[in-house]
Amino acid sequence: MNANSFPLSRRAWLRQSAAGFGALALHDIVQAASSPLALRSPKIPAKAKRVIFLFMSGGPSQPDLFDPKSYIKRMHGQTISAPINKNELRVGTDKFLALATMGEVRPRGQSGMMISDLLPHTASIADEICMLRAMHSDNNQHQPAALQFHTGITADVRPSLGAWVSYGLGTENQNLPSFVTIHPDSDTRLYGASFLPAAHQGTKVTVPQDAKQAPIDYLADISGDAKAQRARIDFTQRMNKRLLDHVTADAQMEGMIESLEIAFRMQTATPELVDISSESEATKKLYGVGSKECDKNARACLLARRLSEAGVRFVQVTMGGWDHHGDIRTALPKSCAGTDQPCAALIKDLKSRGLLEDTLVIWSGEFGRTPWSQDLSGTSPIEKHGREHQPESFCTWLAGGGIKPGLTHGETDEFGFRPVEGKVHLHDLHATILHQLGLDHEKLTWRHIGRDYRLTDVYGNVVKEILA
Structure with missing residues (x-):
């Protein structure tokens, strides 16, 4: 060769x-x-080359942010006839008191997309995003729901979305991993490779707050001599491959061999890449770097843009703090203030650099929140109530990557509980993401324990209505 x-x-x-x-x-x-990360061509025409997944861990409240209901507003504080199975256990929601939207949710931009006053920066990009208002999933507990959003299944160890994308397309930059996860959840399954080659798992990155903090664990080259480091790696690799020849196949060892190679290349490329000091003051201000409310997420979103621009195929940014079971009127504004500006800035920055057209950005939690209140104490006034988990319907927005901008797709019933139009399951969303990358979700498979597995299992349809 x-x-x-x-x-x-x-x-x-x-x-x-x-x-x-x-x-x-x-x-x-x-x-x-x-390498397993070698660049591969899309199998069908692609609109996107890369993905940035902004994961709002905990479940953002779609009634307060994107999907207000006049019936719930009129019935605020009163018992409503909830359209749910009476045998379901919903802790703290037995009274089913309607909880009106906090603040105002208004039409934004030329599209008239409904966005809350709590998200003024997101409101400014209303005509750039596509809002899915009838998303649904299958589990109302955080870990199973998050696992399904990331892997397509609620109770097993399967490859994550980023790993499937890496497997399907490889990386555009051999000095960097194809999949990076910034500030990930402690559940490593959310960015793991499972039975796919270990090289496809997400590389965990912590955005440095100062020069002493290492962005990637164990990456530093303590030798200070690249040639000596190369010689040591070559020796280690020869020994590893000799052992691998004896055992014929060992996914962990194969992953170790690959990780040593990419780690050596990353030692040169990564330090400069994660250093945002070279960015202009205007760009830092755009994201909110230095802001008391959103500095951590601002740095993460700015790094996501830098990684994507450098050729990382899939970048995942986790932003927690959305689990508002109590006192949502105090907690929700803080969550919005911590994420709104960085997420909107990412869209603006990508567009200004000509990257939004072929970068697919996804914003979502693992599920949404109920239109009725939740009172965990059973005695607090409704002003101190929160909202329970709601996988039956929630909101997700997408931007770039061949998705129709300014479109609101889907509708829920008068309660804001069940989809009545434009229903999109997680399998459908996954199928659509892969389709935009030029991958057929039915053909992107891996044979494991006697059968072909895929991200969408035996489900999923591309949501053609949202494609540009």
Whole structure:
């Protein structure tokens, strides 16, 4: 194999390596070509090249943010006839008191998309996003619901969405992983590779708040000599591969071999990439870097843009604090203030750089919140109530990547509880994400314990109504 046999992007990387990374030898390029992360072409026409997934962990309240109901507003504080199975256990919601939307939710932009006053920055990008108002999933508990959003299933260890995308397309930059997760949940299944090659699992990144904080655990090169480091890795790899020849197949060992190679390349590329000091003051201000309310998420979203721009295929940013079972009127504004500006800035920044067109951005929690109140104490006034989990319907928005901007898709009943139009299941959303990347969700499979597995299992339809 020679350099001319690689795709153009790989030849360009060879030139970059020769110019800027002198310690990288030709065998690094050969290794990259045979790697599980080698660049692969889409199987169908693609509208997006990469994904940024903004995960609002805890379940944002769609009645307060995007889907207000006049009936609930009129009935505020009164018992309503909830359209649910009476045998279901809903802790703290036995009175079924209607809880009116907090603040005003108004039409925004030329599209008239309904967005809360609590999200003024998101309101400013209303004509750039597509709002799904009838999303639904299958479990009302956080971990199973989050697991389903990330892996397609509620109670098993399966490859995550980012891992499937990595497996299907590889990485555009062999110096970086194809899948990065910023500030992830403690449940490693949400960014794991399961039975896929271990190279496809998400690389955990913590956004540095100062020069002493390492963004990626155990990545630092303590030798200070790239050639010596390369020699040590070569020796270790020869020993690993010799052992692998004896055991024929070992996913963990194969993942270790691959991780050593990419870790060596990342030692050169990553420090500069995660250092946002080179960004202009205007860009930092756009995201809210330095803001008391949103500095952490601002840095995470800015890093997500930098990683995507550098060729990382799938970037996941987790922003917690949305689980408002009590005193939602005090807690929700804080959650919105911590995320609104960074998320909206990401869309604006991507668009200004010409990246939004082929970058698919997804904003969502694992489920939504009920239109009736929740009183965990059983005695507090309604002004101190919160909302219970609601997987039956919730809101997700998307932007870029060939999705129709300014579109509101789907509608719920008068309670804001069950979808009545434009219903979109998580399997449908996953199918649509893969479709925009040029991957057929029915054909992106991996044989495991005797059967072919896929992200959408045996379900899912592409939501063609939202495609541009």
